[in-house]
Amino acid sequence: MDPVISVRDLWKVFGPNASQLVASDELKALSRQELMDRTGSVAAVRGVDFDVAPGEMFVVMGLSGSGKSTLVRCLTRLVEPTAGTIMFEGENILEADPKRLRDLRRNKFSMVFQHFGLLPHRTVADNVGYGLEIRGVPRAKRAERSQEVIDLVGLSGNEKSYPDQLSGGMQQRVGLARALAGDPDVLFFDEPFSALDPLIRRDMQSEVIRLHREVGKTMVFITHDLSEALKLGDRILIMRDGKVVQVGTGDELVGAPADDYVRDFVRDVPKSHVLTLKWIMRPPRPDDDLDGPELSPETVVREAVRSVLGADKPVKVVRDGELLGVVADEEILGVVAGEA
Amino acid sequence: MVAVAAPRQLPRKPLIFAGIVLAWLVLWLVFRNVGTLALGAADLTPLHRWVNDVNDAVGASRNSNPVFLYFFNEIRLVIDEFVTFIQALIAQPSFGRPVPVIGWLGVVAIAGFVSLAVAGWRVALLAVAGFVFLGLQGLWQESMDTLSLTLAAVVISLLIGIPLGIWAGLSDRAHRILTPVLDFMQTMPTFVYLAPLTLFFLIGPASATIATLIYAAPPAIRITAHAIRTVPRTTVEASESLGATQKQTLVKVLLPSARKTIVLGINQTIMAALSMVTIAALIDAPGLGKTVVKALQTLDVGTAFNAGLAIVVLAIVLDRVTTAAASERRTLPRWALFGGLGVTGVCVYLSYTYLWAAEFQSDVEIGSAIRKGATAVTEWAQDSLPVITDGFKDFVTIVLINPLQALLAESPWFLVALVIVALSFMIGGVRPAIVSAVCIAALIATGLWQDSMITLASTLVATILVMLLGIVVGVWMGRSRRADRFIRPILDAAQVMPAFVYLVPFLALFSASRFTAIIAAVVFAAPVAIKIIADGIRAVSPATVEASTALGSSSWQTIVKVQLPMARGALTLAANQGLIYVLSMVVVGGLVGAGALGYDVVAGFSQGQLYGKGLAAGVAIVVLGVMLDRLTQAAAKRWTN
Ligand SMILES: Nc1ncnc2c1ncn2[C@@H]1O[C@H](COP(=O)(O)OP(=O)(O)OP(=O)(O)O)[C@@H](O)[C@H]1O
Ligand SMILES: [Mg+2]
Numbered sequence: 007m008d009p010v011i012s013v014r015d016l017w018k019v020f021g022p023n024a025s026q027l028v029a030s031d032e033l034k035a036l037s038r039q040e041l042m043d044r045t046g047s048v049a050a051v052r053g054v055d056f057d058v059a060p061g062e063m064f065v066v067m068g069l070s071g072s073g074k075s076t077l078v079r080c081l082t083r084l085v086e087p088t089a090g091t092i093m094f095e096g097e098n099i100l101e102a103d104p105k106r107l108r109d110l111r112r113n114k115f116s117m118v119f120q121h122f123g124l125l126p127h128r129t130v131a132d133n134v135g136y137g138l139e140i141r142g143v144p145r146a147k148r149a150e151r152s153q154e155v156i157d158l159v160g161l162s163g164n165e166k167s168y169p170d171q172l173s174g175g176m177q178q179r180v181g182l183a184r185a186l187a188g189d190p191d192v193l194f195f196d197e198p199f200s201a202l203d204p205l206i207r208r209d210m211q212s213e214v215i216r217l218h219r220e221v222g223k224t225m226v227f228i229t230h231d232l233s234e235a236l237k238l239g240d241r242i243l244i245m246r247d248g249k250v251v252q253v254g255t256g257d258e259l260v261g262a263p264a265d266d267y268v269r270d271f272v273r274d275v276p277k278s279h280v281l282t283l284k285w286i287m288r289p290p291r292p293d294d295d296l297d298g299p300e301l302s303p304e305t306v307v308r309e310a311v312r313s314v315l316g317a318d319k320p321v322k323v324v325r326d327g328e329l330l331g332v333v334a335d336e337e338i339l340g341v342v343a344g345e346a
Numbered sequence: 347m348v349a350v351a352a353p354r355q356l357p358r359k360p361l362i363f364a365g366i367v368l369a370w371l372v373l374w375l376v377f378r379n380v381g382t383l384a385l386g387a388a389d390l391t392p393l394h395r396w397v398n399d400v401n402d403a404v405g406a407s408r409n410s411n412p413v414f415l416y417f418f419n420e421i422r423l424v425i426d427e428f429v430t431f432i433q434a435l436i437a438q439p440s441f442g443r444p445v446p447v448i449g450w451l452g453v454v455a456i457a458g459f460v461s462l463a464v465a466g467w468r469v470a471l472l473a474v475a476g477f478v479f480l481g482l483q484g485l486w487q488e489s490m491d492t493l494s495l496t497l498a499a500v501v502i503s504l505l506i507g508i509p510l511g512i513w514a515g516l517s518d519r520a521h522r523i524l525t526p527v528l529d530f531m532q533t534m535p536t537f538v539y540l541a542p543l544t545l546f547f548l549i550g551p552a553s554a555t556i557a558t559l560i561y562a563a564p565p566a567i568r569i570t571a572h573a574i575r576t577v578p579r580t581t582v583e584a585s586e587s588l589g590a591t592q593k594q595t596l597v598k599v600l601l602p603s604a605r606k607t608i609v610l611g612i613n614q615t616i617m618a619a620l621s622m623v624t625i626a627a628l629i630d631a632p633g634l635g636k637t638v639v640k641a642l643q644t645l646d647v648g649t650a651f652n653a654g655l656a657i658v659v660l661a662i663v664l665d666r667v668t669t670a671a672a673s674e675r676r677t678l679p680r681w682a683l684f685g686g687l688g689v690t691g692v693c694v695y696l697s698y699t700y701l702w703a704a705e706f707q708s709d710v711e712i713g714s715a716i717r718k719g720a721t722a723v724t725e726w727a728q729d730s731l732p733v734i735t736d737g738f739k740d741f742v743t744i745v746l747i748n749p750l751q752a753l754l755a756e757s758p759w760f761l762v763a764l765v766i767v768a769l770s771f772m773i774g775g776v777r778p779a780i781v782s783a784v785c786i787a788a789l790i791a792t793g794l795w796q797d798s799m800i801t802l803a804s805t806l807v808a809t810i811l812v813m814l815l816g817i818v819v820g821v822w823m824g825r826s827r828r829a830d831r832f833i834r835p836i837l838d839a840a841q842v843m844p845a846f847v848y849l850v851p852f853l854a855l856f857s858a859s860r861f862t863a864i865i866a867a868v869v870f871a872a873p874v875a876i877k878i879i880a881d882g883i884r885a886v887s888p889a890t891v892e893a894s895t896a897l898g899s900s901s902w903q904t905i906v907k908v909q910l911p912m913a914r915g916a917l918t919l920a921a922n923q924g925l926i927y928v929l930s931m932v933v934v935g936g937l938v939g940a941g942a943l944g945y946d947v948v949a950g951f952s953q954g955q956l957y958g959k960g961l962a963a964g965v966a967i968v969v970l971g972v973m974l975d976r977l978t979q980a981a982a983k984r985w986t987n
Contacts, residue, residue, distance in 0.1 A: 084583055112589030123584030127602040136598070137588035181584075188588070 008096070009057035010192060010224050011081065016054045016090035018076050018248075021047025028089040038247045050076035051087070052248035058192075058226060063218055065227045065239030073248040074228045078194050081226065082115055083107055095191070112141050115192040116185040120200055122177045124169040124184075131156065131165040134183045141188070155183040158220075159213070175206035179213075186221070195227045199234070211237055232271060236280055244268055261285035277341050278307040286341055287323045287331030294332055295319040303330055307341050314338045362772060370765050374757050381758035383795035387945075390959055391793030397958030404545060414546075422552040429498045429551045433632075437490035446490070449697030449704025450481055452690075453490065457663075459690040463678055465670035476663040481706035484713030485634065485656045492623055492633030492660065495551060499558035499619045504612065507563040511570025511611070515604075516596070521571060528564045534968060540629050540933075541950060541961045549951075554623065554631030562619040569611030573604035609672035616664050621844035624657055625934065628951050634660075638846055642937050647724045647854045648717035654847040655716065665842045724854040731855070739861045746810070747860060751803035755796050762786075762799065766973075774980025785973035792962040792969070800942035802970060804860060804935075805928050808867045812924040813917075815868065816875035820920070821905055823876065824883025824913075834880075837873040845870055845934055853938050863935025863944065871927030875920040882916020883909050918982035925974045932967055943967050 017028045027033050027047055034053070041049050050073040058064045066074050079085035081092060083099060092099045094114070102110060116137065124133050132139075134156055135148040143151070156165060159179040169177055178198055185193055195214075199207040211234060218225060229235050235242045236256040244251045244259065244267075252264035260280045263269040284303035290296060298319035301310055310333065314321045320334035385391065390398075408414050434440030435447050448456070454477045462470035480489040514521045540557050547553040577600050585595045601608075627635030634653045641650035678686075697703040727735065754762060763786045771779035789798045823830040848866040856862040886909050894908045910917070936944025943963045950960010 079583075082587055084587055108589040108591065110589070111587055117584070117587040119580045119584055121578065121580045123578070123580035123582075125581060125585075125599060125603065127605065136585070139598070140585075140588055140590045140594050184584075184588075194587075 007060055009093075010060050010062075010095060011058040011226070012091075012093040013054060013056050013081070014091045014093075016051055016077070016080060016092065017049070017088045018051040018073075018080055018085060019047050019049045019088045021045065023047070024088045049248050051080060054090075054245075054248075054250050056243055056250065056253055058224060060224055061222050063225045063227060063238055063240045065229060065235045065242045066245060067229050067232065067235040067239075067242055068245035069230060072245045074230070074245055075196050076248075077245070078117075078196050078226060078228050082111060082117060082194060084117075112137065112188060114190055115194060116188055116190040117194040117196065118178070118181045118185045118198045120197040122169070122181045122201075124177060124180055126169055128168075129165065130161060130167050130169070130172070130180050133169065133180055134187050137184060137188045151187055152183075155186045158186065158217070159183045173206075174202050175210060178202065178210060182213075182217075186217075190223070192224045192226065195225065197228050197230065200230070207234075214238065232275065236275065244271070256280050257282050257285060278311070281307050281341060283307065283310055283321075283323050283333055284330065286337045287333045288337065290320075290322075290329070290332045294334075296322060296329075296332070298322055298332075300324045301333075307338065311338055311342065359772065363769075366765060366768055370753070370757070370761065373761055374753060377758045377761060379756050381760065382756060383759050383790065383793075385793060385796065388956075390955075391962075393791070393793055394956075394958035394962055397961050398955065401545060401957050408548075418546045421556075422547045425498070425502070425552045425555050426550070428502075429495060429555055432494040432498050433491060435494075437487060437494045445701070445704040447698060448694055449700075450477075450486055450706040451703035452694035452697035454478060455690040455693030455697075459686045461667045462686055463683070465667045469666050469670045472666055473663050476659045479659055480656055482710060482712045483652055483656050483716065484711050485637070485653060486706040488632075488634045488637055488653065489656055489660060492620070492635065492657070495554060495558070495623045495626070495631060495633060496616065496619045496664075499555045499562055499623065500612075500616050502555065503559050503563040503566055503615050503619065506559070507566030507611075507615065508570050508608070511567040511608075512574060512596070512601075514567065514571035515574025515600070521575075524567065524571070528568055531560060531564050534971065539964070540626065541947065541957075541964045544629050544951075545961075549630045551631055553629050554626035557626055557629070558619050558622040561622045562615045565614035565618060566611045569614065570604070570608050573607030573611070574600050576607075577603045606672050609668060613665065613668035613672060616668055617661065617842050620657070620661055620664060621846070624844045624846045628933075628948065635846060638850070639937065642849065642853065645853070645858065646721075647850065648719075648721035650850045650853070651720035652713050652716045654850040657844055657847050661842055661844060662839075720854070727855055728857070735855050739856050739859070742807070742811075742864075743859075743861055746807045747803065747864070750807060751800055754799040754803045759790065759795055770977055770980075773977060774984060778976055778980040781976045782973055785969050788969045789966055792966045794943065794946065794959070794963055794966050797942040797946060797963065798966045798970060801932055801940075801944065801967070804864050804867075804940065804942070805925065805932070805970070805974070808864045808871070808928040808931075809921065809924050811864070811868045812871045812875050812928065813921055815872045816879045816920050816924065817910070817917075819872075819876045820879025821883055821909065823880035824886075824909070825901075825905075830880060830884075834877070837877055840869075840873045845931060848931075849934060849938050858939035860940055862938045863931070863940030866938070867928045867931035867935060870931050871924045874927055875924040878916050878920040878923060879913065882913035882920075885916070886912045914985050915982065918978060918985060922975060922978035922982065925978060926971065929967060929971045929974070933964075943970075 017034075019027050021027075023045070024047060027041070027045060027049075033041060033045070036044065038049050038052070041047060052073075054077060056064075066077060068074050076085055080087040081099075083102075087100060090100075094110070099107075099110070125136065128136070131149065131152050135143075135152040138148045138151060153165070156162060159182050161176065161179050161183060164172065164176065169180065172180070178201075181198065199210050202210060214225075214227075215238060217223075227235075227238055229238075239256060241253060241255055242259060243253045246267055252259060252268050254262075257280050259268060260272045260275055260277055262285075263272055282303060283301055283305050286307065287303070296319075298317050298321050299313055300322045301313065301324070303323050303325055310321065314333055315335055315338060320332040322332055323330045404414075408419070430438075433446075436453050437446055439445055440447060454474055457477050458470045458474040461473040477489075480486060510520075510524065514524045539560055540553070543553045543557050547556060581599060581603065582595060585599045590598070623631060623633065624635030624638065627633065627639045630636075634657050637653035638650050638657070641647070641653065693703070763783070766786060767779050767783050770782040789795055792798070819833065823833055848869050849862070852862045852865050852869070856865065890908060890912065891904060894904045899907065932940065932944045933947045934944070936946070936948040943966055946956070946963030947960050947967070949956045950958075950963065
């Protein structure tokens with residue numbers, strides 16, 4: 007399937023003469039700090055490539071200052087990229103004129119912000135309907151659609167409240183509803199739950215997972231929290247100092263970290279929750295008894311513990327009838343013990 | 347880290363300061379009354395005569411010169427028309443009628459209804475009571491004249507100010523261009539641009555309105571720009587991310603989010619306009635201010651007090667209504683809206699048709715009672731309190747004013763110039779020294795050197811008193827939340843009052859003298875200084891104060907060694923603002939015996955042959971202002987880095 011979003015060699019440099027900077031291979035090769043010292047400019051995003059598939063939940067994660075917000079703002083041109091291409095459904099966004107850009111923002115993508123960005127002088131319903139109002143949707147239709155999404159995000163009964171009368175979690179639901187109201191193809195989230203306390207955050211994460219399942223939209227989700235990334239992401243992109251360090255599924259990052267930076271990152275992840283059998287299986291040895299139970303390579307370790315430890319023979323890892331490897335007690339214990 | 351850096355360079359400085367002052371004293375003894383550049387009250391310099399000639403020439407060519415015909419006269423006409431129109435509606439007999447179009451009942455009803463709609467029923471009640479009180483004082487027409495002029499100036503100010511403010515809020519470049527212009531407009535001593543304006547727009551409502559405009563528009567511009575700039579970035583971004591056009595974001599996001607703050611700006615504009623409109627009585631603007639000026643000139647404290655009270659009442663009503671409008675989301679129930687509209691309509695109709703509802707005639711006239719009461723209190727105070735009032739007055743006069751004035755005004759000009767330049771250099775370095783030198787040259791050029799020095803002496807004394815008051819009350823407020831809660835509303839109220847009304851009670855207590863003008867200026871300037879210092883003290887990190895207490899400092903030690911030094915920035919800012927406020931009272935002080943520049947300006951308005959001198963005095967006040975402002979700012983920079 008063709009990707010919805012396809013980003014190639016994307017650069018964003020803040021500061022004077024940004025476009026000349028990215029034209030010079032010598033300057034591009036410098037580290038962020040060196041570039042800062044030499045030219046006084048900040049390279050927030052440096053040569054980023056990635057694709058997002060339709061319906062995917064794509065997570066971008068990195069520490070504070072790594073350039074995540076800048077990256078996601080480049081995708082909607084809230085920040086003007088310095089160089090590169092961003093293809094959206096086959097169209098290069100960087101070539102869109104202001105009118106086309108507005109059309110895209112009105113119909114194709116929308117964004118949820120860390121600090122909500124609600125309009126304090128409008129009720130919940132009017133906040134949710136704001137995007138439609140801007141497009142010129144008539145009032146009655148607006149009200150109907152707003153009500154739909156308000157119900158969808160579980161805010162029914164609060165339509166007439168003002169943002170400052172709501173808790174943080176509820177305010178972000180308004181932000182979510184506002185983004186959903188225009189029925190966009192892609193939703194961007196910039197650390198939407200960082201300002202919420204942990205319990206509410208967990209609720210909201212489940213909410214997003216539910217919405218993703220129900221409405222099936224493509225989502226690009228920014229976070230600095232690895233457990234959030236692992237919980238939500240189909241695939242995860244790890245950024246450091248504006249560069250991509252690794253892109254992959256959760257178990258790929260944990261099972262095969264690209265470098266020490268990523269390894270450090272995922273060190274404290276409970277591996278049994280993330281790794282699947284394919285990461286821990288070994289080739290069968292001659293002395294193995296090969297008539298034990300079978301499991302798929304996609305089975306998460308945690309869920310295989312009981313079967314493996316309960317069986318007195320190694321468990322066979324099988325895909326489409328083909329034997330890929332075996333897992334015995336010591337492999338399982340190696341993972342579980344490593345977490346203690 | 348700041349606290350450590352300062353003492354290293356300090357020890358030498360006080361010695362040099364002391365040396366300079368000592369040398370000055372010695373030379374003063376030697377050269378006393380030599381080269382003081384004195385100028386008699388009725389004497390003129392060639393410059394003053396030349397300005398008079400220009401004034402006459404301008405007067406003669408007013409109706410022939412194209413610049414006047416097609417520019418200044420047009421502006422004057424339009425503004426005059428506008429003011430006259432509002433006056434015709436509520437203040438002056440018009441359209442061949444013996445009374446204005448809308449009589450007192452109608453005006454009271456409109457005031458009540460508008461207040462009800464924007465500020466709720468409590469404030470509406472206050473507005474109605476306030477307006478009726480104005481009538482009872484026997485000052486209905488004067489009050490309406492003042493209100494008309496204020497409204498005219500406010501409308502024009504907002505028509506200019508809000509678009510400019512929006513522009514400066516949206517564009518960084520506009521912001522960069524406008525900020526220094528506004529800074530300059532606001533550091534200008536308030537009342538000095540009256541004179542040059544009369545040159546172009548004649549004496550009367552047009553000049554008064556334009557002067558008011560200059561004074562009242564900057565807050566509207568500044569606050570609107572600030573309000574737009576402080577709308578959270580994410581909110582704007584959210585709107586853009588949904589595909590809003592710039593105009594949609596402005597109209598649907600920025601302006602509504604900034605609404606409350608913009609209304610606060612309107613509040614400031616209205617209060618500034620009221621203050622200036624009353625002062626503009628000096629150039630023949632009609633209204634309450636004129637009543638006060640006339641009464642001050644004849645030392646009729648009773649009448650001045652009654653009219654001053656009316657200004658206060660007007661100020662309170664206007665302030666309450668606009669403040670309440672800024673503070674809440676309010677929607678009037680439909681029945682109240684239409685009911686109120688109906689009642690107001692009926693009242694307006696009645697006041698249009700019947701004399702009793704048009705002209706305020708009352709059997710319970712309380713104005714004369716107030717006048718008599720105030721006069722009686724004044725006489726009593728002057729008869730029975732002289733020990734206290736005169737004692738205080740003489741003490742300050744002898745200990746502070748006289749020595750300083752003698753030193754400044756009786757030294758040869760070159761000596762004072764040398765001392766000022768040397769001090770400027772020590773405070774700020776080369777640039778302030780050059781600025782001071784240029785300012786001194788300008789003062790000499792105005793021909794009013796000695797008057798300038800006398801005014802400078804009064805200004806310094808007033809500023810010293812302001813700072814003393816500011817430090818004592820400010821530290822108290824900064825350290826005690828209760829004191830702050832109690833005093834702050836009083837200061838807020840005091841700041842809202844037009845400068846004028848401060849003169850009246852002090853005139854009653856101290857009669858006309860330099861001292862009275864100084865005290866009025868101190869009272870006018872103190873609230874700003876106190877607030878700045880209180881905020882500065884409060885901003886000192888509590889952890890530092892706690893650490894000092896934990897080391898066993900007494901309260902006094904904590905104040906002197908921790909809080910005041912750390913609030914240095916606030917102290918210099920307070921001194922700077924205090925100076926500017928004090929200077930802006932110089933002209934007003936001229937009405938109650940301040941003499942020197944203040945008197946020159948006031949006399950220039952009333953006597954044709956002193957016009958040029960008055961104008962020069964206005965320039966001298968501005969020059970003093972620029973010099974002192976630059977100096978205090980340089981000091982602030984030096985001490986806070
Ligand atoms: N408008 C700007 N002007 C100059 N520099 C900027 C601007 N916006 C971001 N930067 C810089 O770009 C870098 C990346 O910032 P960005 O906000 O994208 O990081 P982030 O990963 O979102 O961090 P956080 O987790 O704190 O939100 C930072 O060094 C930041 O200082
Ligand atoms: Mg960010």
